[in-house]
Amino acid sequence: MTDTHTSLGSAGRAMAPPDGPDHLPPPPPLNVRGQAALFLDFDGTLVEIAEHPDAVVVAPHLPELLTALSRRLQGRMALVTGRSIAALEGLLGRVEVAVAGSHGGEFRPAAHAGIEALAAPLPLDVVAALQDFAAAHGGLLVEPKPFSAAIHYRGRPEVLEALLTCTQGLASAKGLGLKHGKQVIELTMPGSDKGSAVARFLTLPAFAGATPVFLGDDVTDEDAFHAVRAAGGHGVLVGAMRPTAAAFRLPDVAAVHAWLEEGLGAMAAPAETDRENRA
Numbered sequence: 001m002t003d004t005h006t007s008l009g010s011a012g013r014a015m016a017p018p019d020g021p022d023h024l025p026p027p028p029p030l031n032v033r034g035q036a037a038l039f040l041d042f043d044g045t046l047v048e049i050a051e052h053p054d055a056v057v058v059a060p061h062l063p064e065l066l067t068a069l070s071r072r073l074q075g076r077m078a079l080v081t082g083r084s085i086a087a088l089e090g091l092l093g094r095v096e097v098a099v100a101g102s103h104g105g106e107f108r109p110a111a112h113a114g115i116e117a118l119a120a121p122l123p124l125d126v127v128a129a130l131q132d133f134a135a136a137h138g139g140l141l142v143e144p145k146p147f148s149a150a151i152h153y154r155g156r157p158e159v160l161e162a163l164l165t166c167t168q169g170l171a172s173a174k175g176l177g178l179k180h181g182k183q184v185i186e187l188t189m190p191g192s193d194k195g196s197a198v199a200r201f202l203t204l205p206a207f208a209g210a211t212p213v214f215l216g217d218d219v220t221d222e223d224a225f226h227a228v229r230a231a232g233g234h235g236v237l238v239g240a241m242r243p244t245a246a247a248f249r250l251p252d253v254a255a256v257h258a259w260l261e262e263g264l265g266a267m268a269a270p271a272e273t274d275r276e277n278r279a
């Protein structure tokens, strides 16, 4: 099944460059000696897309890989997902990594910190309106989150036009953001997206002076690609080529895992780095 979605970032920016290259090179190895900061999307980047949000398969080594990377980067790493943090941890377990969830609506600034709300809760009547639409159209999946709600139309492309009319009306009436991802439309509280989440991480002491890298597959990751570019870093598009603000590309989830493992393998543990610095 193809994943059709809009060609605009969620902030409505055209993804640069619209007439840009038809291919992008693979990213350089993670800059282990420098001050790399690593930001990772989840669905389509760390796990393959599945027919249902609960059906994704987490590779057994993935939680350990993420925790090890975060430690080696001395906390300069975060997962930045459209899922709620609770849903993410339901799949991954409690990984020791900073996280932004619900498209930047919720924020855990460090591995062992509490979760901060960066947006007001979505009004309950918005979720009810999406559930009414879902019931009237053969039972689409509605995924409520603390600061956004997703309605999935995977396998039901015929409802897209009506769904866009419904969600655009709700977004306009309630002053909400609308994100059109892979076979999903999400309504979000205004003022937060993956770009604002990355920018917030970069203000934290742990990320000071870091050169950020963001890996993501979906158009909703374009806000984050813009944010890392603005901070002197770069985005890595995962999947098929499309107009994007990313500078590099990896073809699939397997290539992402291989790139992360290569980066981890090349990294000296902090204790070893200290020894090298003293030598």
Ligand SMILES: O=P(O)(O)OC[C@H]1O[C@H](O[C@H]2O[C@H](CO)[C@@H](O)[C@H](O)[C@H]2O)[C@H](O)[C@@H](O)[C@@H]1O
Pocket (backbone or CB within 6 Å): 041, 042, 043, 044, 048, 049, 050, 051, 052, 053, 054, 056, 080, 081, 082, 083, 084, 143, 150, 152, 154, 181, 182, 183, 184, 186, 218, 220
């Ligand atoms: O930002 P992400 O971590 O990539 O999350 C984006 C959305 O991912 C999930 O939906 C997508 O993945 C599902 C499982 O592969 C798939 O069935 C669905 O069609 C995709 O849109 C998740 O359910 C959403 O809440 C996330 O916002």
